[in-house]
Amino acid sequence: MITSMFLALLVSSVIAAEKDSAPPRLSDTKAVEAFINSAEVVVIGFLEGEESHGFKELIEAAKKVKSVPVAICFEKEVWADYSVSSGTISLFRKADDHKEYLSLANAKKLDVDGLVNFISTNEVRYITEYNQVSAVGLFNSDVKTHLLVFANRGTKEFTELNQKIGALAPEFTGKFLFVQVNGAVKSNFRSLNYFGLKSKDLPRIGIYDGNSDMKWLLPEGDITPERVQEFCQSFLRGELKEVKQAGHEAKTEL
Template sequence: MDGPLLSVLLLLLLGALSLRGQGPGPGGPSEEPGKEEVPEEDGILVLSHRTLGRALQEHPALLVEFYAPWCGHCKALAPEYIKAAALLAAESAKTRLAKVDGPSEPELTKEFAVTEYPTLKFFRNGNRTDPEEYTGPREAEGIAEWLRRRVGSSTTRLEDEEGAQALIDAHDVVVIGFFQDLQDEDVATFLALAQDALDMTFGLTDRPQLFQKFGLTKDTVVLFKKFDEGRADFPVDEELGLDQGDLSRFLLTHSMHLVTEFNSQTSPKIFAARILNHLLLFINQTLAPHQELLAGFREAAPPFRGQVLFVVVDVSANNNHVLQYFGLRAEEAPTLRFINMETTKKYKPEDRGPVTAAWVTTFCHSVLSGKVKPYLLSQEVPPDWDQHPVKTLVGKNFEQVAFDETKNVFIKFYAPWCTHCKEMAPTWEALAEKYRDHEDIIIAELDATANELEGFPVHGFPTLKYFPAGQGRKVIEYKSARDLETFSKFLDNGGKLPEEEPAEEPSAPFPDTLANSTVDLKEEL
């Protein structure tokens, strides 16, 4: 074949390839699918279904955030995520942070079963099929430390007394696993826990001289601390082995001070301790007589470790939200309150005695043994509670209004901070105005964060309940659409909707739930 003809054929072939997107021409990508360059934004890889494969190949450790541009929690995470990326970039080129715009990448959200935002998944060694769910902190150093402990070692191997003592001296809380055989499965359990206990430093040893130095004769996990009793031992059960859940609870309990002062730094750990009973001493730290009460409070704490968490709340600090939750005024300090975090039941001393170790101990035992009854919060009844279309209910007038046998009472249980409640407020006002002249119908509302009702737990906001006239104390929970037309049909039909009416979507998500007033309590406290 002569030269000119061969040249023409080559040009035609190149043109065809370019049109099919497989050549270097402007009509197609410069690389094969999966080989597209991965863009970056603030040091974070920006991924799509075309570039995820390449990112997994190039980075042995990859944490991917699936986010939505409109998501408030995603926006709150963004600056911390950027800081974490910078921290890791300074340490290693192998560990990277990435993000995926979930709504714009439905293929990826479906592949990785993303149902909420933000969702973070950790990919290791290019494995696309089984990423680990990220359940760690949402602040920069915590994110970076979580990744460090998965990519590197979560523990320090201790070979001699000098190394062990140096580790103990360098940190407030150190956990050392003493195992005679480092190949034992209990060691794997210990290492797995160390990956996630980010606020503690871990060591590991099998050296006989270290067993001897610390007075041990069998496998034991020891927590060393620079406060309270200084040390706590957790022997490994010789028959059952090391239980990760039991060890985790032990470490959380014993890594905390016997008495913890409540503030923004300590509150996450207070709730993470998973101790359901909390005893709170409210004092004014600016007053010397109040400070003197701490001695008796601390003296009472040791026998209750693991059962009751002792907490000090300074009423002179920025803790008004805590006072409000317990229905207290700063002037009432010093005083005690006891709360069970699972039931949210609150208790107060029956007598106002001096805060001594004996008095604190007696109060604790009385609550735990059921001798003290819980108290319920209630606001005072407003003088004009019934002067507006929407009647105002509180704990003290709820019974007489809700169970009035001559009235049909429709009540909105709300939280002042609830966005869904705020959005529904105009409709609720319009409903009350519409039925203002109906003597047998009352439209009312009750702030469920400031008024507690026995037998009527409220788990989501807004919660709507209908109390029909007549005997029997009947209660109907309203679960349909929250618009004026549907509300009216419900009332006109005697507290039920025609069967063809569509059911409402599931209850409002976080944060408008009181399975969150303890979540709300955790966030605010």
């Protein structure tokens, strides 16, 4: 008897935990807007119901990509406010004010891994660490100018610069993507070499402009938010053109 009661309590606790961890349901535009504004990157499944294509896959993907909040909206009258007319999984991000739409009608082979990849590759933040996955979202963005923070992970500078420089990013939304490049990773040596840098030279700050394929380095010295801010403003004012540091080689990725 006691054993049966214990098992019943255990099962009910598991069910309650699963419900608590389930993505929130957004019932109106106000709720959707509040959710979008709640984090740097969010995902919303505009779906017809729990039996619709993509629902179970999104629930499982949400469990694997814990860094990105996920919600569901079943209310079709809300969809029109976000240019959605059929089942769609949408990613909203603040760094470049971008929306990425995955139409379920065109995703015939949709699976959990595919959704995880969709979210991960588009998870561009106010400051994004560069790697093979994040590179996809960074270079597919309409914002082609990158403020690069070169630092070696594991050092004090890596963490401090991530906080201090990342705090500037909202000011330059739509103008720069802030990218952190870990100079201690061999796969990033190509990026360092492109700027004439080695791991021992870090930390340094650079700008890469994909539109002109040009690059600049902030002169050596203390890396303060004020200096980095002025560096970015100088680029936007066109004052860095006379200090071009890019080579003549073609450049398609860092």
